Amino acid sequence: MLRTNAFRLAVLYLGLFATSVLALLAFIYWSTADFIEKQTEATLDAEIAGLAEQYDQRGLSGLVQVIAERSAGERGDAMLYLITDPLSHPLAGNLSAWPDGDVIRPGWIAFPVEVGRGANRATHMARATTFTIPGGYRLLVGRDLRDATAFRKRVTDTLAWAGVLTLGLGLAGGAFMSRNMLRRVEAVSNTTAEIIHGDLGKRVPLSGSGDEFDQLAANLNAMLDQIERLMEGMRQVTDNIAHDLRTPLSRLRARLEVALIEKPDAARAAEVMRETIAEADRLLGTFNALLSIAEAESGSRRAAMEEVDLAEIVGSVAELYEPLAEEKGLTLTVTASAGVRVRGDPHLLAQAAANLLDNAIKYTESGGVRLTVAADEGGGRIEVADSGPGIPEDRREAVFDRFVRLEGSRSTPGNGLGLSLVRAVGLLHGGTITLADNGPGLRAILRLPAATGLPAVA
Numbered sequence: 001m002l003r004t005n006a007f008r009l010a011v012l013y014l015g016l017f018a019t020s021v022l023a024l025l026a027f028i029y030w031s032t033a034d035f036i037e038k039q040t041e042a043t044l045d046a047e048i049a050g051l052a053e054q055y056d057q058r059g060l061s062g063l064v065q066v067i068a069e070r071s072a073g074e075r076g077d078a079m080l081y082l083i084t085d086p087l088s089h090p091l092a093g094n095l096s097a098w099p100d101g102d103v104i105r106p107g108w109i110a111f112p113v114e115v116g117r118g119a120n121r122a123t124h125m126a127r128a129t130t131f132t133i134p135g136g137y138r139l140l141v142g143r144d145l146r147d148a149t150a151f152r153k154r155v156t157d158t159l160a161w162a163g164v165l166t167l168g169l170g171l172a173g174g175a176f177m178s179r180n181m182l183r184r185v186e187a188v189s190n191t192t193a194e195i196i197h198g199d200l201g202k203r204v205p206l207s208g209s210g211d212e213f214d215q216l217a218a219n220l221n222a223m224l225d226q227i228e229r230l231m232e233g234m235r236q237v238t239d240n241i242a243h244d245l246r247t248p249l250s251r252l253r254a255r256l257e258v259a260l261i262e263k264p265d266a267a268r269a270a271e272v273m274r275e276t277i278a279e280a281d282r283l284l285g286t287f288n289a290l291l292s293i294a295e296a297e298s299g300s301r302r303a304a305m306e307e308v309d310l311a312e313i314v315g316s317v318a319e320l321y322e323p324l325a326e327e328k329g330l331t332l333t334v335t336a337s338a339g340v341r342v343r344g345d346p347h348l349l350a351q352a353a354a355n356l357l358d359n360a361i362k363y364t365e366s367g368g369v370r371l372t373v374a375a376d377e378g379g380g381r382i383e384v385a386d387s388g389p390g391i392p393e394d395r396r397e398a399v400f401d402r403f404v405r406l407e408g409s410r411s412t413p414g415n416g417l418g419l420s421l422v423r424a425v426g427l428l429h430g431g432t433i434t435l436a437d438n439g440p441g442l443r444a445i446l447r448l449p450a451a452t453g454l455p456a457v458a
């Protein structure tokens with residue numbers, strides 16, 4: 001705990017906090033004390049001005065009389081008076097003798113006074129100003145600082161309590177903050193440790209507060225999702241290669257072995273080689289298809305996306321398949337509205353369109369194939385409709401899986417990866433692929449969202 005960053009931060013925070021609180025309290029104390037002192041002096045100044053006036057009007061005897069009047073009895077205003085003759089004998093006042101106090105500044109002294117009688121006796125500090133009157137008489141006008149001292153004490157007590165309270169709260173707050181923060185960091189580090197030990201399915205828990213830690217956790221989780229997706233894709237590709245490429249490779253090998261045992265003449269040897277090359281080409285095709293699917297699924301080509309015109313892409317694909325359709329006696333109709341733009345990977349989109357068109361032509365024996373590009377819900381749509389056997393409704397999901405080929409299609413060439421790639425490309429672009437009945441035939445619709453930042457095409 002002591003070595004953690006959070007604790008150090010909390011201590012630093014507490015230090016800053018304490019310093020500023022103490023500075024504030026010191027300032028309050030200083031200005032309050034200053035205010036009390038000024039008030040005491042102002043009272044004394046007013047008193048002295050009054051006495052000076054009396055002295056001017058009525059002379060020394062008048063002054064003595066006034067002082068005698070003012071110091072008679074308990075007046076409760078804490079004023080102190082004393083006037084003495086040149087021999088320091090008191091003439092009037094409520095002090096018994098001239099105090100020998102400390103001179104705090106010229107004309108001002110501070111001294112202790114005893115007040116009250118019996119059990120109520122107490123010693124207070126007092127402050128006074130002194131004058132020498134012509135003739136050697138001396139005058140002292142002062143004030144018992146009892147109230148001021150009491151007030152000052154109350155202020156210091158209050159400030160001390162406030163200080164203790166704030167420091168306590170600061171300490172508790174700092175400890176709470178660092179504990180809280182540490183717990184969140186610990187959750188992240190626990191999860192990562194579990195993941196390192198092989199459980200990639202683990203995710204960092206969110207507190208639901210949406211704070212920085214939650215954002216960090218959400219980003220980490222998104223990153224882990226992405227990593228898991230990539231790993232899953234890779235695992236599938238390796239699985240597929242292991243299971244589905246082994247058979248054709250063994251077949252290829254067996255064919256070559258048989259040919260070798262047969263001791264073929266030149267013509268037969270050439271035929272076997274041609275067959276072998278065709279088989280190898282199919283294998284390469286399967287490899288490439290698997291790689292394309294993995295690539296599309298991983299999203300690693302997302303950076304290669306650009307704004308593309310669907311009609312352009314589909315147009316060139318249709319041109320490639322035109323001869324094929326003609327050869328089978330099928331009519332290929334292309335309806336492509338211009339200006340349907342989406343954000344995408346032109347190479348993968350062309351591949352997807354080619355796969356749909358290839359299927360339509362491959363599985364249709366008579367009739368026609370219709371290829372349409374149109375604006376759709378703000379985005380675009382590639383639709384391929386044929387008049388072939390179609391796909392039964394309960395198989396329309398399964399055909400998207402890798403290597404799935406329906407009964408009756410096994411005699412036609414193919415690897416069962418075409419629709420898998422179409423779906424992966426659709427997902428990569430944030431779109432969807434749906435298979436529908438064309439009564440008769442199949443209607444495959446690849447919907448793609450609009451290019452972001454472009455006005456939707458009407």
Ligand SMILES: Nc1ncnc2c1ncn2[C@@H]1O[C@H](COP(=O)(O)OP(=O)(O)O)[C@@H](O)[C@H]1O
Nearest residue numbers: 359363390399405406409414415416417418419
């Ligand atoms: N247009 C279509 N008409 C009828 N069946 C189709 C059509 N398109 C696809 N299929 C069925 O879906 C299966 C999977 O298609 P695909 O993934 O392209 O693999 P492949 O074409 O290599 O067999 C095909 O084997 C076929 O049975």
Ligand SMILES: [Mg+2]
Nearest residue numbers: 359414418419
């Ligand atoms: Mg196909």
